[in-house]
Amino acid sequence: MSSSLYRLGRAMARARWKAVGVWALLMLVAGSLAIGLGGAFSSQFEIPGTEAQEGLDVLSTRFPQMSGTSGQLVFVTADGSDIDEHRAQIEAVMDEAAGVEGMEAAPSPFDEHSPGTRNDADTAIIGTVQMAGAMGSFPDGSIEELEQIAQEASGDGLEVHLGGQILQSSEIPMGPSEVIGLLAALIILAVTFRSVVPAAIPIASAIVGVGVSMLAVMALAAGIDIPSVTISLGAMLGLAVGIDYALFILSRHRGQLAEGQDVVESIGRAIATSGSAVIFAGLTVIIALVGLFVTGIPFLTMMGMASAGTVAVSVVVALTLLPAIMGLLGERLRPRRIRRLMAENGGVLPAPDPQGAARRPVGTGWVQLATKIPALTIVLVVVAMAALALPIKDLRLGLPDLGTEKPDTLARQSYDLVAEEFGPGYNGPLLVTADIINSTDPLGVVDDLEERIAALDGVAEVQLATPNEGADMAVVVIIPEGAQTDASTAELVRTLRADADGWERELDISDVTVTGQTAVAIDITDRLSSALLPFAVFVVGLSLILLTIVFRSIWVPIKASLGYLLSVGAAFGVVAMIFEYGWGNAALNIHVVGPVISFMPIMCMGVLFGLAMDYEVFLVSRMREEYVHSGDARGAIERGFTGSAPVVIAAALIMFAVFASFVPEGSFMLQPIAVALAVGVLVDAFVVRMTLVPAVLALLGDRAWQLPRWLDRILPRIDVEGEGLVKVLEHRSWTAAHGASAIRLEDAVLPLQPTGSHHEDLSGQLGPLTGAVAPGTLLVVRSDDAPARAALLAGIGGRLRPLAGVLAVGDRLSPDDITAIQARTHWIGAGADVSGRLAAITARAAAGRTIVLAEIEDLLGAREGAVAHLEDLLEAGACVVVGSPDPRPGASSDADGAAEDPGDLRSPAEVALASRLRDPSALIALRVRRTRAAVLEGASS
Incomplete structure (x- = not known):
């Protein structure tokens, strides 16, 4: 592989303007498709095959009035007067709302057949509206028209608030996060390279990769349901890995230029060596993200595929566009001191002065401290990581509702108003459907079903119980005592489903289902929780196999996988501290204390796996190379560590800066993911890879690099360290000498x-x-x-x-x-x-x-x-x-x-x-x- 990459790097350096032109054309084509196709992202999370989703599908065909997306017009008297005094005004508002394009139904809350919910003081009432279609698929301007109706109707002692699921937006959340992360990365890179010009290269290449990827995803959204959070997640991952991969290659190129190598030759060698590791690191992230199909959840699989595509594009950019940019800048990337020395010596770098004082490599003191008493270091790290991971026991998962929107949004204000005036359950009703085609008394059966449901613990009110127009299906709308994400609501869903069989026998009904958006969210959370262990086995098993192939060792993969689990545990523990305990919540601009997005653990496990293996490869492969050449296990650890530490430190800090920058301005869905990734990267790079790994290798000694002969024979060989490049360079020298x-x-x-x-x-x-x-x-x-x-x-x-x-x-x-x-x-x-x-x-x-x-x-x-x-x-x-x-x-x-x-x-x-x-x-x-x-x-x- 390294020989092919060597030729690729040299070819891209020579054809630099063509390579830049191709990527510019790709950006233009992707942008044109994204704009021309007008793709829209989905805010819905569905799992085909679950009871809640099947119930919604049945409703759409047998009771269409109850399908679609519901919203609320909440009427509150400003002076505390009785809500009935404003009946004419309220009915006029509902009539006007019924005329909005896409409106399925907007009945008066004073209708005797479908009365609206009142608060205890009779100062507020909820009028329900039903829009045709899923969230984000309404006619253009329809939601804005409803907002204007509510705003114009407020007055004369009455306040009107628009709320409900129709306000959940599929728009891409935009903010200064990306700019903040890029500025932080630029500062870190400038310090690392001691120059601004090379510092800008990784950022430029990463932006191109993210731009092409995100525009392609936007174009695909015209024909495929892609979750709205995908675009922010993809941008975050693309920027982080794109900058990191470019940094690994560019730092190798700069180091070779400092040794006096020719520009094109150095680019070829940098792509052959660091490029091999970049491909491996990228593949681990891609495989882990694609592995989300293990969950069997379509929207999560789509998120994984889109994010994996972004990472893949970042790898291709690093191997093609980056060498072209390095070729364009040429000698300007060579350190000034080296350029001056070569200019003074006819373009040749003079040999170093043997009497000159040798500089102590970065990280020497740290690795010596970590390996001085390796057993003590291991114990301290494991205890510290276990302490950070302890809050995981209190981590709760769920899907966000309007209560997770920012406090200054209309959706959140309406949500809080409903919870305050009517109770938290009114923001997340449950629906129970039943097939009553065998009943000779549909109304009586519905009443009996309503009576049984109302008697259950956790039910605040049965808001509606009615058969459909054909009298063959019953729907009961339940208001739970708790909010959508409360444990009591999930327990109520389980109770309803457990009692369904008895109701079917007693009432001669069939196909009783518990559905609604709240039940869908609970089913998704349960499915994700059950998929967590198989996915963890998949990821850890994959890491063991890949690292055994790369390092030809048994102990290195075991140590790497256990270290990865420590990093994941610490990351999730910190997420629990912030989102469940509220520690530092306000400082991070996180406005909700409660469950985090249910796909956070699986998504972060996949991404952190790739990043952890990234740092493992760059650190340990250098140590293995030193050990193979010298046979000195302890010395190889120190030399390999100091040779790789500066670039790994810079890479980890950049990753942390990019991920952390998405926390203050990100959506609530993205914030816990960003926190977990930021903490996970920091812990994995500095605590696990740069502290625990040297200590474990020092404790194992020569045993760390041993592999049974029978296993060595059957395992394929992957040239991650660029060993094949040595053969290529030898063949070039032979050809130069012999023709x-x-x-x-x-x-x-x-x-x-x-x-x-x-x-x-x-x-x-x-x-x-x-x-x-x-x-x-x-x-x-x-x-x-x-x-x-x-x-x-x-x-x-x-x-x-x-x-x-x-x-x-x-x-x-x-x-x-x-x-x-x-x-x-x-x-x-x-x-x-x-x-x-x-x-x-x-x-x-x-x-x-x-x-x-x-x-x-x-x-x-x-x-x-x-x-x-x-x-x-x-x-x-x-x-x-x-x-x-x-x-x-x-x-x-x-x-x-x-x-x-x-x-x-x-x-x-x-x-x-x-x-x-x-x-x-x-x-x-x-x-x-x-x-x-x-x-x-x-x-x-």
Whole structure:
């Protein structure tokens, strides 16, 4: 992977204006689609399959007057007079409201069939209105018209307030949060880089990534239900990870420039090394967010998918746009002192003065303190994290209602007025529906059902009990004693559902359901709570697998996963302190003390998992690299820590600043998520990764880096540390010294390739092989050992991975670039139409390509002109490799494995092929054989 990223970084640096232009075009297209399609976000949270949602669906078809979205016109006498004295005025307001576009029903609260709710003092009454459609889908201007009706009607001793679910908005909450977070990030970056120009680069790239992502989400919202909180959540995550990923790459680039590297070369190496870690870190966040499908909740899955898409775009921006920007700025990103030194020495950085005083790396004192008595450090950290996590026991979850709106909003003021005048339950009524088609006395059955419901604990009032027009369905509207998010209301829902079976038997009714928006919110919270454990197992299990693959260790993944759980516990504990206990509530501009949004735990667990693994990779991979080179476990911890600590510190502070900036001005849905992420990042980076991790590794010593051999063999290898880059740079140096090659072998060892023959012996292997083939060469691979011959052909064609050594085809190395080798190789198997396959390859496209023919006889048997066209391709720069049986018995066991001169050919087929070539010198032959000895040996060219 690192080799491909190296080439990508260099390509983007060279084609910098094109890369910038492509991203500008993407931004323009996404913006045009977002504006043109006019997508709107949804404020509804639904879970198909739950009882409450099924009840709402039945209502929409069998009792449409009770479906849609309800609202309230609350009438209060200003002078304390009786509300009946204002009857004419109130009925006029309701008549006017009934004429608003999209209004389904607006009955008078004085109607004897559907009387409005009065307060105990008869100074206030609620008139209910019913809008067609879901929240946020009303005709343009309809809500504003209702607000104007209420405002104009207030006067003459009567106050009119508009409230209810119709005021829940799907608009994107806007505020200065994003600007505050970006300014904080700019300051941190400027301090880190000691310069403003490089500090602005991560912010610019992050803004582009977030801009493209959010505009795309807005365009998709025209055809897909996307929750309104998604846009703020996506912006928050996109800014945070976008800045962080750019910081990791840019800091590596600046460090290499400080060592005197060429700008383009440094960009390629930075993308190959830090870019590999960025891809891994981004993938962990994406997988965790996409993993929200485990909950089985559509709106949460959609939020996860949209947020994952934003993170994915941020990764792509870091790998493409960022190197282009770094290429545009060129030498201006090199530290001034280094630029001055290079200018004074003819563009070359002089060697450092060995007598000069060495600077003590950042973080040396801290890591030495953390690892001095590692067991004590571990105990202190675990105890502190457990203390922070303790308030989790009081953390309550729920969906926000209008009571979580800001106090200065019309919706919140109406909500508080209803709770004060009538009781909190009037803001969150419950609906009980029942199929009464078998009843011969619909009104009597409804009365009996109403009587049983009214007798239950937690019921403040039965507001309405009535059959529908067809008398086949009953609806009972219940006012609970508590608010929507109170525990008593959830308990009442459970009681109603528990008693439903008995009512069905006693009253001869069926399909009793408890529904309404309040019941939907309770069902969603219950479903999310039950999904929390499976999701935690999914995330922790994923971390164990991924980190075992990356670090080739058992203890490092276990330690990383347990540390992640400590970070999550501390984050949720602080959320409980703020939102349940009210500690620091006012200072953070949080205006409600109570349950937090029910999807906060799952969403934050997914995001924090990715960020925790992000810091784990950047810190521990450097430690592992030091350990592999030195074998000194304790020294590797200190050197790896000090090498990575500055950038991790800056990254964590930026994450904290971005997340924390969304708290004061964010919506109540977003505030607990922002708090949890801000605290989680801070704790995970500074307490877990930079304190607990060094202590645990110091305590384990060499055991930390051990992996059972059987597990090491079966696990795939992921080049997160940029190890493949070393091979790429070595091949470039070899090419510079020896010239370009079409095929290069350096102690290459290949497994034998089965050919399908009966009783085939596949013991042993091929190689090691060493040699090089220039472009324009026709190489005949000769052997009477078919599996050995097939192995070399398959290896050159990118269809077989070498076991050891170097196998390069052009400028691509196998197995790291095996896909690219396959794409650049024309494979013509045994029995194929050689003439047709060769004719499809033009001379213009032949340069740098490799053509592999499995059988020489197929080439000789091709139509006239095939060999001539093949030679044209050779002259254009292609390399052709042909398999040929060796006519000599036992040749595969011959000790001589060197390349043979065409004059020594003993195969009639090879002689015939050479005779057809205009330039027979283009043909060389290589005899290969398998190796069975313990010490590998084999043919060489």
